[in-house]
C-alpha cells in the first residue's frame with residue numbers, strides 16, 4: 001500500500017475513470033474533480049500530495065491551478081496532462097511551477113512512475129520541513145526570546161529560574177503572546193533538554209480523542225482500538241509535555257492529570273493497571289482560571305498543583321516598547337528567508353505598528369511583517385505595505401461617515417489586491433473570486449489605474 005493522496009482533475013469521464021482505476025490500484029487514495037472549481041474546493045478541504053490535472057478544462061486552463069497551489073506555501077506537486085504536440089502549454093506549465101507534464105494518450109506508461117517520483121519529492125519535502133521545525137524548536141532558547149520591556153524581562157527571568165527545577169509551569173497570556181515558545185525554551189534549559197518536548201492543544205479535539213491522545217489506550221478499549229496506543233504522556237516520558245489551552249480540558253481529564261502530577265501514575269483508557277511516568281508538565285491558557293474555578297469548570301486542586309511557577313505574558317499592546325524590536329527581528333528574518341533586499345521601515349510604518357491593537361499579538365505582528373516583506377517593491381517598508389485594516393484604523397477618513405460606505409471599502413480592497421499581485425488582473429480577479437470583466441468594470445468605475 002502506497003501512502004499519499006492524489007487529486008485527479010479531468011473532465012472527460014472515461015479517461016477520469018480509467019486513471020482513477022490505474023492510480024487506485026497502486027494503493028494511493030484518489031480524489032477526483034471534473035473542473036477547476038471542484039478541484040479548488042478539494043484543495044481547500046483535503047490534504048493532497050499530488051495533483052494530476054488536464055490543461056483544457058470546461059471552466060478554464062488547468063495551468064491556473066499550478067499558480068493557485070503556489071499562492072500558499074505547500075509541498076503539493078502538480079503534473080499536467082497536455083494535448084499531444086502542445087509544446088507551449090507544457091512549457092508554460094513547467095514555468096508556472098508544475099512538477100512535470102504528460103502528453104495525454106501517448107505517455108500512459110509514464111504516469112505511474114511519474115506519480116511515484118512526485119510523491120517521493122513531496123514526502124521528502126515534508127520530512128525536511130518537519131526536521132527544520134524540530135531543529136528550530138531545539139534552539140528555542142531564552143536567547144531566542146526577544147523583547148526587552150520590563151514585563152518581558154521579568155517573564156524571561158522567572159522562566160530561567162523555573163527551568164532547572166522539575167516543577168510544573170503555568171503560562172498565562174492571550175493567543176500569540178509566545179506561550180509555546182516560552183514552554184520550549186524552559187524545556188531546552190532543563191535537564192530534560194535531550195529528551196522529547198511534546199505539545200497538545202486541549203481545545204482542538206473532542207474529549208474522547210483528547211483522553212486517548214494524552215493517556216493512550218489498551219487494544220480493545222473501544223471499537224477501532226485494534227492495537228495498544230501510547231499516549232503523549234508516555235511518549236514524552238523523561239521529557240516535557242506542553243498542554244496548551246488547559247482551561248478547555250474536561251473535568252474528568254483534569255482529575256486524571258492531577259493524579260499524574262501527584263503520583264506520576266495514570267491508567268490508560270481500557271486498562272486495569274497503572275502506568276508510571278517521569279514527566280514534566282508545562283500548561284498554558286488564555287482563560288482566567290480563577291474565574292473558571294468559581295464557575296466550576298476548573299479544579300482548584302489542579303490549579304494549585306500547576307501554578308508553582310506562574311508566568312504571565314502580557315499582550316503586545318501593553319508592551320509597545322517591544323514592537324520595534326520584534327518588527328526589526330521579523331524584518332531581518334523574512335528578508336533572509338525570501339532573499340529580498342528589504343532593509344528597514346519608514347517612521348510612519350513603525351508608528352502604525354506601535355498604535356495597532358494587535359489582538360493576535362506577536363503571531364499577528366510576525367504575519368504582518370511576513371506579508372509586508374513579500375509584497376513590497378522597495379528596500380524600505382512603508383504604510384502601503386500594511387494590510388487594509390491598518391489603513392482603516394488610522395486614516396482620518398475613518399471618522400467620516402463615508403468610510404462606512406461599502407464602495408469605499410471595495411475600492412480600497414481592489415487597490416490593495418492589485419498591489420499585492422503586482423498588477424496581474426487575472427490573478428487579482430481569481431483571488432477576489434470575481435470574473436475578469438467584473439474587475440475591469442469596477443476598476444474603471446473607481447478610477448483605479
Ligand SMILES: Nc1ncnc2c1ncn2[C@@H]1O[C@H](COP(=O)(O)OP(=O)(O)OP(=O)(O)O)[C@@H](O)[C@H]1O
Nearest residue numbers: 144145146147174175176177178179180181362363
Ligand atoms: N519572544 C519571542 N521572540 C520571537 N518570536 C516570538 C516570541 N514570542 C512569540 N514569538 C513568535 O510568535 C508566534 C506565536 O507564538 P506562540 O505560538 O508561542 O504563542 P502562543 O501564546 O503559544 O499562542 P496560542 O495561545 O495561540 O497557541 C510564533 O511564531 C513565535 O515564533
